[in-house]
Amino acid sequence: MSRASNTQIGRRQFLVAGAGVSGSLVLGLPFAVSLAAEPSAAQTSQQRTLGFFIEIDRTGLVTIGSNQPEIGQGVRTALPMLVAEELDIEWQNVRVTQMPLGIVKTADGFTWKYGGQGVGGSTGLTSNWEFMRQVGAQARAQLMLAAAQRWNVPVAQCGTRPGYVVHQGGQRELSYAELVGSAALLQLPEQSAPLKAATDYRIIGKPRHSIDNRDVVTGKAVYGIDSTIPGVHYAAIARSPILNGRVKSFDDKQVLKMPGVVQVLRIEGPKPGEWYRILADGVAVVANSTWAALQARDALRIEWSESPNASDSSEAFWQENRRMLKGKGQVVLDDGDVDAALSNAETHVVHQYQVPFVSHAPLEPQNCIVHVKENSAHVIAPTQMPSGASRAVAAVTGIARENIFVEMTKVGGGFGRRLSNDYVAEAAMISKQSGLPIKLQWSREDDIRNDFYRPAGLHEMRAGLDAQGRVVAWSQRLASASKYFRRPNMPDEDLWKAELYIDDFPRRRIENVRMEYFHNRIGLPRGSWRAPAHTANAFVVQSFIDEIAHDTGQDPLQLRLELLGKAEPLEYSNHGGPTFNPGRLSKLLTFVAEKIDYGRARKKGSGVGLAAHFTFGGYAAHAIEVSVSQSGELQIERIVAAIDCGLAVNPQSVKAQLEGGTIDGISTALGLEITVKDGQVQQSNFHDYPLMRIEQVPARFEAHILPYDDMPTGVGEMGIPSAAPALTNAIFAASGQRIRTLPIKDQLKKARRA
Amino acid sequence: MISFRLNKVSVAFEAEPGTPLLWVLREHFDLKGTKFGCGIGQCGACTVHVNGGAQRSCVTQVAAVEGQNVTTIEGLAPADDSLHPVQQAWLSHDVPQCGYCQAGQIMAAADFLKRFPRPSDQDIDQHISNVCRCGTYVRIRKAIHHAAQLIASES
Numbered sequence: 001m002s003r004a005s006n007t008q009i010g011r012r013q014f015l016v017a018g019a020g021v022s023g024s025l026v027l028g029l030p031f032a033v034s035l036a037a038e039p040s041a042a043q044t045s046q047q048r049t050l051g052f053f054i055e056i057d058r059t060g061l062v063t064i065g066s067n068q069p070e071i072g073q074g075v076r077t078a079l080p081m082l083v084a085e086e087l088d089i090e091w092q093n094v095r096v097t098q099m100p101l102g103i104v105k106t107a108d109g110f111t112w113k114y115g116g117q118g119v120g121g122s123t124g125l126t127s128n129w130e131f132m133r134q135v136g137a138q139a140r141a142q143l144m145l146a147a148a149q150r151w152n153v154p155v156a157q158c159g160t161r162p163g164y165v166v167h168q169g170g171q172r173e174l175s176y177a178e179l180v181g182s183a184a185l186l187q188l189p190e191q192s193a194p195l196k197a198a199t200d201y202r203i204i205g206k207p208r209h210s211i212d213n214r215d216v217v218t219g220k221a222v223y224g225i226d227s228t229i230p231g232v233h234y235a236a237i238a239r240s241p242i243l244n245g246r247v248k249s250f251d252d253k254q255v256l257k258m259p260g261v262v263q264v265l266r267i268e269g270p271k272p273g274e275w276y277r278i279l280a281d282g283v284a285v286v287a288n289s290t291w292a293a294l295q296a297r298d299a300l301r302i303e304w305s306e307s308p309n310a311s312d313s314s315e316a317f318w319q320e321n322r323r324m325l326k327g328k329g330q331v332v333l334d335d336g337d338v339d340a341a342l343s344n345a346e347t348h349v350v351h352q353y354q355v356p357f358v359s360h361a362p363l364e365p366q367n368c369i370v371h372v373k374e375n376s377a378h379v380i381a382p383t384q385m386p387s388g389a390s391r392a393v394a395a396v397t398g399i400a401r402e403n404i405f406v407e408m409t410k411v412g413g414g415f416g417r418r419l420s421n422d423y424v425a426e427a428a429m430i431s432k433q434s435g436l437p438i439k440l441q442w443s444r445e446d447d448i449r450n451d452f453y454r455p456a457g458l459h460e461m462r463a464g465l466d467a468q469g470r471v472v473a474w475s476q477r478l479a480s481a482s483k484y485f486r487r488p489n490m491p492d493e494d495l496w497k498a499e500l501y502i503d504d505f506p507r508r509r510i511e512n513v514r515m516e517y518f519h520n521r522i523g524l525p526r527g528s529w530r531a532p533a534h535t536a537n538a539f540v541v542q543s544f545i546d547e548i549a550h551d552t553g554q555d556p557l558q559l560r561l562e563l564l565g566k567a568e569p570l571e572y573s574n575h576g577g578p579t580f581n582p583g584r585l586s587k588l589l590t591f592v593a594e595k596i597d598y599g600r601a602r603k604k605g606s607g608v609g610l611a612a613h614f615t616f617g618g619y620a621a622h623a624i625e626v627s628v629s630q631s632g633e634l635q636i637e638r639i640v641a642a643i644d645c646g647l648a649v650n651p652q653s654v655k656a657q658l659e660g661g662t663i664d665g666i667s668t669a670l671g672l673e674i675t676v677k678d679g680q681v682q683q684s685n686f687h688d689y690p691l692m693r694i695e696q697v698p699a700r701f702e703a704h705i706l707p708y709d710d711m712p713t714g715v716g717e718m719g720i721p722s723a724a725p726a727l728t729n730a731i732f733a734a735s736g737q738r739i740r741t742l743p744i745k746d747q748l749k750k751a752r753r754a
Numbered sequence: 755m756i757s758f759r760l761n762k763v764s765v766a767f768e769a770e771p772g773t774p775l776l777w778v779l780r781e782h783f784d785l786k787g788t789k790f791g792c793g794i795g796q797c798g799a800c801t802v803h804v805n806g807g808a809q810r811s812c813v814t815q816v817a818a819v820e821g822q823n824v825t826t827i828e829g830l831a832p833a834d835d836s837l838h839p840v841q842q843a844w845l846s847h848d849v850p851q852c853g854y855c856q857a858g859q860i861m862a863a864a865d866f867l868k869r870f871p872r873p874s875d876q877d878i879d880q881h882i883s884n885v886c887r888c889g890t891y892v893r894i895r896k897a898i899h900h901a902a903q904l905i906a907s908e909s
């Protein structure tokens with residue numbers, strides 16, 4: 001089925017797209033989107049499609065289009081569930097097809113054809129919640145109307161049962177398969193169709209397995225790396241090993257003689273300080289196989305020029321952060337009077353926490369197919385942001401965006417890395433220069449050494465407590481490498497916004513709260529990494545509360561519950577708002593604490609840690625039990641994770657995301673760090689960037705969903721932030737050793753040896 | 755020319771004998787289920803069977819499989835429309851997230867279960883070293899135990 005065919009746009013009810021910045025969380029949500037084309041003269045009753053999203057075949061199988069990129073978060077199952085629910089069909093009759101990017105040029109700019117497309121900030125489901133249900137409901141309304149006309153009865157007398165329109169409670173019925181031809185010819189009703197009450201859901205809220213898994217386990221699923229186009233040539237790029245380095249000269253004589261090599265091309269990277277359309281300056285090889293391209297790339301002789309960042313190092317970075325924290329920074333939040341409250345406080349607690357740079361390392365290395373033709377281009381990309389891919393190709397080639405066709409593949413992991421379409425721009429540059437259809441392939445080394453890394457930072461936390469042990473003043477001072485560094489049109493005074501979310505807990509629960517920011521300009525590119533600044537801030541805040549409790553003789557759970565206070569909506573202006581209800585966190589905390597039997601005394605060397613965090617609208621908590629041996633051997637004994645995502649549309653994949661997020665958080669806390677020396681990233685592959693393996697994951701691992709209301713929140717990022725602090729709090733409970741620097745690595749063993 | 759058996763069919767490969775088996779499978783024989791993850795034998799995304807034993811095809815030169823039997827994820831099931839018990843168990847536990855590592859995980863588990871038909875958690879910890887970036891390990895462990903039962907009840 002080709003959904004991208006030249007269907008006319010019927011109603012002009014679109015949001016003008018193109019405003020969203022690639023890599024940001026602004027996804028350009030459709031305020032109102034036409035669900036379907038109006039029937040055109042060319043349509044006949046042979047047509048079996050209802051709008052852009054639904055096709056019903058003769059046997060009653062329904063193919064539903066999924067408009068969002070599938071990166072492992074489960075939207076390709078969850079979104080069709082929404083359509084199927086309202087359309088009223090049996091889930092086993094559903095097939096899913098991936099829709100391409102749909103943008104249409106109008107007088108006012110570009111509009112979305114299939115609704116806003118792009119996944120980041122855990123919005124893939126929530127931003128399509130109304131829309132995709134409406135897609136199903138409108139199609140159902142069309143089918144009922146077709147049946148009513150056939151029977152010559154008022155449509156009000158018609159209803160449906162799965163797959164059928166029924167007349168007056170079952171006197172007669174017609175299958176959707178019989179009706180779709182005439183339904184396809186009907187005008188859509190002007191008003192939106194009524195949606196089901198949550199109590200009537202048959203599909204939403206019931207666990208469903210991922211629709212793609214049979215293809216995945218048989219090796220048939222097609223990722224970007226598995227895609228191809230006619231006449232394809234393969235490319236690899238040698239990028240500057242030094243941050244902001246440039247090609248001075250290169251010698252390709254030997255390389256051009258290597259078997260399979262077709263061309264060698266110069267790829268212009270951004271100048272220091274410029275926005276990263278691509279990450280680095282370099283030289284590309286085009287060959288007749290991926291292996292030949294990678295081999296030839298490695299054999300290139302390139303002389304690199306001086307770079308202003310040639311002496312950047314992690315050591316200097318941390319030194320600079322420590323130095324900056326001694327001075328005065330930019331005060332970005334100042335509730336009450338922190339200085340007065342601190343000077344009146346009975347007790348002070350002060351600690352510093354260090355969170356490293358990390359890489360995304362999705363298991364499918366970056367790759368992309370681009371064929372730049374004279375006035376058009378064809379792109380096949382594993383991307384989280386297909387409109388960004390279209391913009392990237394337009395910028396690099398000058399081709400009008402309406403002539404750039406972007407297909408999305410299944411994606412071997414996103415984690416925020418594929419919000420950036422730098423690899424798409426690279427492939428477009430190579431295709432444009434060579435005139436060939438190009439498939440660009442990155443190696444794992446390319447990926448670890450060239451990334452938009454999660455920003456590193458040093459946090460100084462200070463609390464003042466009164467004589468009753470209540471926290472009366474709170475300050476967080478952060479020196480870090482902002483994610484917004486080198487973004488276009490980004491004033492310096494806004495750099496903090498990517499790193500400190502001012503409405504996060506414990507704001508509005510403590511009267512005097514201050515946040516202060518210092519920006520560190522190290523030359524590493526940075527970007528969004530799953531649950532961006534929440535990962536660092538949850539670690540810091542949840543560790544610090546634990547420390548306050550221990551330093552002042554309070555129980556860590558009790559102190560948390562007291563600080564969270566009663567259940568009520570608090571104003572929350574950051575992404576995930578408009579409100580945050582601390583009571584939902586308390587409920588989760590109490591739940592995981594009970595499950596892990598928090599109050600039970602543990603034997604020496606064992607302990608339990610807790611943490612909870614609100615992330616982009618969703619709530620999660622962790623309780624982790626560990627043991628630490630005499631020699632500092634860490635064993636994670638048990639993990640209890642719980643999430644409150646409002647309504648869990650597909651509980652099966654909500655649990656999967658909670659499990660995966662937890663492991664991501666722990667994996668990163670245990671061993672992952674990107675460091676720089678002499679202007680070069682020092683890690684290169686999984687031997688020195690050691691993702692967690694199964695041996696470190698306890699068999700005792702529970703993931704729970706605590707239902708809340710009838711509105712879903714996203715779930716892709718909520719499982720991460722509280723995992724690391726629950727782990728380090730557990731380590732403290734077990735061993736008395738406080739982890740204030742991530743990753744944990746061999747800190748426990750070192751402390752024992754010292 | 756290098757000749758070997760690939761998913762029970764005799765095949766030959768003419769180009770560079772030093773090419774990793776991974777790229778020969780993917781680009782020459784168009785068997786794309788075997789994935790590229792690291793290229794240095796670390797992650798296991800490229801796991802295939804050579805004479806029934808799991809091997810990482812990114813660090814196996816195609817010349818090394820001359821005369822051998824190579825099985826990829828596409829050839830693991832006994833017949834086209836059937837599934838290997840490990841694949842069945844993977845479906846029952848809904849293991850994959852992005853799914854990219856899973857062909858390699860399944861190939862590794864299928865070989866492992868031949869050597870450890872009734873594995874303990876410790877056996878799994880010691881012998882399954884494939885990386886999953888999405889963190890599906892909890893389900894992989896359950897699915898391996900489940901597959902062991904399926905295999906035992908089949909025979």
Ligand code: FES
Pocket residue numbers: 789790791792793794795796797798799800801810811812813
């Ligand atoms: S690609 Fe072969 S082990 Fe990673």
Ligand code: FES
Pocket residue numbers: 072363412413850851852853854855856885886887888889890
């Ligand atoms: S399922 Fe994504 S890497 Fe394993």
